Amino acid sequence: xxxxxxxxxxxxxxxxxxxxxxxxxxxxxxxxxxxxxxxxxxxxxxxxxxxxxxxxxxxxxxxxxxxxxxxxxxxxxxxxxxxxxxxxxxxxxxxxxxxxxxxxxxxxxxxxxxxxxxxxxxxxxxxxxxxxxxxxxxxxxxxxxxxxxxxxxxxxxxxxxxxxxxxxxxxxxxxxxxxxxxxxxxxxxxxxxxxxxxxxxxxxxxxxxxxxxxxxxxxxxxxxxxxxxxxxxxxxxxxxxxxxxxxxxxxxxxxxxxxxxxxxxxxxxxx
Amino acid sequence: xxxxxxxxxxxxxxxxxxxxxxxxxxxxxxxxxxxxxxxxxxxxxxxxxxxxxxxxxxxxxxxxxxxxxxxxxxxxxxxxxxxxxxxxxxxxxxxxxxxxxx
Amino acid sequence: xxxxxxxxxxxxxxxxxxxxxxxxxxxxxxxxxxxxxxxxxxxxxxxxxxxxxxxxxxxxxxxxxxxxxxxxxxxxxxxxxxxxxxxxxxxxxxxxxxxxxxxxxxxxxxxxxxxxxxxxxxxxxxxxxxxxxxxxxxxxxxxxxxxxxx
Amino acid sequence: xxxxxxxxxxxxxxxxxxxxxxxxxxxxxxxxxxxxxxxxxxxxxxxxxxxxxxxxxxxxxxxxxxxxxxxxxxxxxxxxxxxxxxxxxxxxxxxxxxxxxxxxxxxxxxxxxxxxxxxxxxxxxxxxxxxxxxxxxxxxxxxxxxxxxxxxxxxxxxxxxxxxxxxxxxxxxxxxxxxxxxxxxxxxxxxxxxxxxxxxxxxxxxxxxxxx
Numbered sequence: 001x002x003x004x005x006x007x008x009x010x011x012x013x014x015x016x017x018x019x020x021x022x023x024x025x026x027x028x029x030x031x032x033x034x035x036x037x038x039x040x041x042x043x044x045x046x047x048x049x050x051x052x053x054x055x056x057x058x059x060x061x062x063x064x065x066x067x068x069x070x071x072x073x074x075x076x077x078x079x080x081x082x083x084x085x086x087x088x089x090x091x092x093x094x095x096x097x098x099x100x101x102x103x104x105x106x107x108x109x110x111x112x113x114x115x116x117x118x119x120x121x122x123x124x125x126x127x128x129x130x131x132x133x134x135x136x137x138x139x140x141x142x143x144x145x146x147x148x149x150x151x152x153x154x155x156x157x158x159x160x161x162x163x164x165x166x167x168x169x170x171x172x173x174x175x176x177x178x179x180x181x182x183x184x185x186x187x188x189x190x191x192x193x194x195x196x197x198x199x200x201x202x203x204x205x206x207x208x209x210x211x212x213x214x215x216x217x218x219x220x221x222x223x224x225x226x227x228x229x230x231x232x233x234x235x236x237x238x239x240x241x242x243x244x245x246x247x248x249x250x251x252x253x254x255x256x257x258x259x260x261x262x263x264x265x266x267x268x269x270x271x
Numbered sequence: 272x273x274x275x276x277x278x279x280x281x282x283x284x285x286x287x288x289x290x291x292x293x294x295x296x297x298x299x300x301x302x303x304x305x306x307x308x309x310x311x312x313x314x315x316x317x318x319x320x321x322x323x324x325x326x327x328x329x330x331x332x333x334x335x336x337x338x339x340x341x342x343x344x345x346x347x348x349x350x351x352x353x354x355x356x357x358x359x360x361x362x363x364x365x366x367x368x369x370x371x372x373x
Numbered sequence: 374x375x376x377x378x379x380x381x382x383x384x385x386x387x388x389x390x391x392x393x394x395x396x397x398x399x400x401x402x403x404x405x406x407x408x409x410x411x412x413x414x415x416x417x418x419x420x421x422x423x424x425x426x427x428x429x430x431x432x433x434x435x436x437x438x439x440x441x442x443x444x445x446x447x448x449x450x451x452x453x454x455x456x457x458x459x460x461x462x463x464x465x466x467x468x469x470x471x472x473x474x475x476x477x478x479x480x481x482x483x484x485x486x487x488x489x490x491x492x493x494x495x496x497x498x499x500x501x502x503x504x505x506x507x508x509x510x511x512x513x514x515x516x517x518x519x520x521x522x523x
Numbered sequence: 524x525x526x527x528x529x530x531x532x533x534x535x536x537x538x539x540x541x542x543x544x545x546x547x548x549x550x551x552x553x554x555x556x557x558x559x560x561x562x563x564x565x566x567x568x569x570x571x572x573x574x575x576x577x578x579x580x581x582x583x584x585x586x587x588x589x590x591x592x593x594x595x596x597x598x599x600x601x602x603x604x605x606x607x608x609x610x611x612x613x614x615x616x617x618x619x620x621x622x623x624x625x626x627x628x629x630x631x632x633x634x635x636x637x638x639x640x641x642x643x644x645x646x647x648x649x650x651x652x653x654x655x656x657x658x659x660x661x662x663x664x665x666x667x668x669x670x671x672x673x674x675x676x677x678x679x680x681x682x683x684x685x686x687x688x689x690x691x692x693x694x695x696x697x698x699x700x701x702x703x704x705x706x707x708x709x710x711x712x713x714x715x716x717x718x719x720x721x722x723x724x725x726x727x728x729x730x731x732x733x734x735x
Binding site: 245 | 640
């Protein structure tokens with residue numbers, strides 16, 4: 001008897017709660033469904049197709065010097081690819097610069113293969129030399145999958161880049177007054193049904209930095225971090241960030257450093 | 272020439288799980304290029320999978336299959352089976368890749 | 374062994390012979406069903422697949438998300454406890470309803486997963502032909518607008 | 524002797540601690556950093572309709588880029604000033620009409636297009652409202668950066684006060700909240716007068732699904 005009463009009360013309470021929160025509930029289920037969708041497409045990431053092509057390009061002699069990229073130093077010594085993406089961006093003594101993966105690869109292509117970096121900078125994404133770059137990036141980042149993000153700001157130039165990046169993250173401009181922070185500085189926010197990681201915190205930064213580069217299902221393309229940032233700025237209604245420019249490297253440094261300790265999940269699979 | 276596929280095939284309890292990723296634009300003929308011209312249909316139309324020379328799967332795609340198509344199926348087989356995947360598209364371009372069941 | 378099965382076996386044997394002797398190519402052996410893929414409506418495709426009106430069956434499971442974050446890639450799987458000979462995926466509101474069809478030889482599981490494009494929210498149909506008869510399962514998949522939209 | 528030394532040390536430590544606390548509390552406006560400015564200048568190029576003038580910040584953008592100061596007690600006077608500047612930019616509708624066609628408003632609210640370097644100069648700019656707000660409850664794909672606007676008119680009423688406030692807010696949200704995340708649709712001419720009237724109708728026409 002008592003049990004029945006309790007049960008009845010509990011049911012009543014549940015019904016009330018359900019009615020009260022029905023709209024919240026509907027929203028919650030919509031985001032849950034999106035999570036289910038993502039789970040379903042997680043198997044069979046087309047990034048693999050790029051990664052295979054990238055490995056070939058890494059080992060194939062090219063450029064005026066007809067050399068491979070196998071001696072490229074990504075920060076762990078000449079030719080070490082395994083784990084390299086997890087510790088970028090970083091300071092490189094030979095260029096006296098902080099470089100991200102793509103700007104470093106341009107250096108390697110220039111020094112080892114004799115290719116002109118300007119051609120890479122000027123090329124459109126997904127075309128010409130950029131297509132090669134994208135495949136090579138897919139190959140390199142796959143070899144850090146599962147590693148911990150481990151970016152250093154010990155060198156003064158690294159620290160400086162981090163500080164510049166942090167400032168750039170909050171820099172508003174354009175006809176919509178947007179900065180990166182407009183969308184990525186609070187927890188629990190969404191655009192439409194897409195969760196927005198809070199990049200100012202470790203957890204959110206790892207969600208962002210750790211999953212790019214990624215295959216983007218909406219465009220059917222593999223996007224490097226440079227292209228990801230480029231399209232962020234496009235949507236922010238900014239002018240065009242030059243490929244490998246300091247603002248892109250500074251932002252990468254800020255995101256990567258904030259994400260330290262998170263896991264490299266690249267190449268990711270994104271909407 | 273078409274880009275290579277990724278074929279993964281793993282045996283577990285007498286069943287081989289085959290996962291195939293094909294590199295193809297799968298153009299549906301619905302999009303327009305920068306000049307406003309419709310981009311013509313271009314898609315993989317048939318796919319055949321053999322294990323040790325014997326058909327284990329046949330598929331036909333329309334242009335509504337996603338870009339870089341993914342296919343997963345299972346057949347009764349064993350480790351060491353030689354899997355041969357062939358696709359043909361509507362422009363008669365074709366590609367064959369092989370994998371060994373692990 | 375019933376007659377139908379016997380005739381099917383005979384047919385496959387002849388076909389197999391033709392294929393192995395090079396009389397027909399792979400493409401011809403499973404010739405792409407142009408008519409079915411070019412029909413617009415569900416009913417037209419049903420007709421061409423000579424499926425009549427397929428019956429809804431609990432034995433057919435359509436594995437698809439309730440909401441697709443992007444219509445360009447919608448994962449769709451079919452599995453069934455029936456012994457499938459042929460399977461098909463149809464999207465009611467796509468420009469052409471038939472997205473893909475599969476032929477399942479003996480020894481292959483009655484299971485397939487692929488990914489399709491959907492222009493808008495629509496019913497998705499999983500069709501399974503077993504014992505010469507078509508069965509189906511239907512599910513609505515919502516296609517949402519995602520991202521900043523620019 | 525030893526004792527006094529320790530005392531001294533303690534005093535100094537205390538002083539350092541206190542001063543650093545004070546320093547933290549008193550947030551100063553971010554200094555102009557030539558290195559940062561140069562980085563921004565050198566990192567972008569004009570593309571399509573997106574010219575380099577887009578990174579020349581106005582007073583509002585400059586103030587709001589320093590979030591720490593903008594949100595601090597010290598920043599309050601400046602916040603009020605920024606809001607005043609923005610309030611002064613708002614023009615009421617030239618034809619006196621505030622409420623247009625809610626159906627057209629819904630289309631504007633749905634579209635997040637326009638004003639990027641891949642858009643043409645004459646391409647219509649969307650409001651992108653659903654990116655951040657719940658509006659028509661039937662649309663499940665909505666963001667939550669801004670508050671829900673479902674039932675907007677029904678909940679707030681249709682008084683002239685509410686109408687004017689809403690018009691102002693769409694025109695220039697920064698008139699009420701200096702560093703609101705919402706774009707200044709009127710100020711930057713992202714939406715024209717008619718489009719803003721249509722979006723108004725979506726929120727404030729009793730016939731709009733928002734108020735059903």
